[in-house]
Amino acid sequence: MPEPLAPAFTAKMGPARRGPDPKQERSARTRLQVLLGAAELFTERGFRQTSVQDVADRVEMTKGAVYFHYPNKEALAVAIVEEHYAHWPKLVDEVSKEGLSPLTTAARMLERAALAFQEDVIVQAGARLQIERPQIDAELPTPYVDWIALLRSLLTAAEEAGELRPGVEPERAARSLVSAFFGSQHVSDVLSGRADVVARWADLSELLFRAIRAD
Structure with missing residues (x-):
């Protein structure tokens, strides 16, 4: 005979839930369609x-339908930048589950980020919008600081594990890696539309991580 449910679980059990609302699902799909269309245009042309x-023409909707979901162009830009930043915690979680050493985790995260810059239009658009932030009359998150903090934490752990070359300071190394990474994706954008961003970062990453890794 199975044991009874623990009280905490019993308390959470309520009436059967209804299935998803078709109208809400349709609205969410439409919002995503508009967001992706706007991201493509912001990436290609800028804000x-x-x-x-x-945007309405790109997604084959009326302008009124776009305004129904996003009241103005600034709201579209903010939503895209927010989605851009929402991508990174997912990446961090995925890479963290691989069980790599701290320094290899840092390298792997930047490698995966380069792939996102090559393939994901939301990531691409978010990066361009951040560069064009003076033109956008809306408050956007401060770029780069979260990446610096993440890499500083990983490099500090790497130092404690003996992975860093003596004399390498985690804070300075983190700032340098972030500058190099985002600089390389920008150069790749200008020269090839990010078609070579993964290969370009692989070359630079090999050089930088060899410089900070312990012999």
Whole structure:
């Protein structure tokens, strides 16, 4: 005979839930469609050269339908940048589960981030919008600081594990890695539309991590 449920679990059990609301699901799909269309245009043209009408044309909707989900172009930009930043915690969680050493984890995260910059239009658009933040009349998150903090934490753990070359300071190394990574993806964007961002970062990553890794 099975044991009875623990009281804490019993308390959480309520009436059977209804299935998802088809209208809400349809609305969520439409919002995503608009967001992806806007991301493509912001990536291709930039914020200033993209209008709400352009977005509507790209997703084959009326301008009113776009405004129903996003009241203005600034709201679209903010939503894309927020989605851009929402990508990184998921990546961190996935890489953390691989059970790598701290220094290898740092390298792996940047490698995966480079792939996202090459393949994910939301990530690409978010990066361009951050560069164009002076043109956007909306508050956007401060870029780069979270990446610096994450890498500083990993490099500190790497130092404690004896993975860092003597004399390498985690804070300075983290700042340098972030500058190199985001600089390389920007150069790749300008020269090849990010088609070579993974290969470009692989070359730079090998050089940088060899410089900070203990012999």
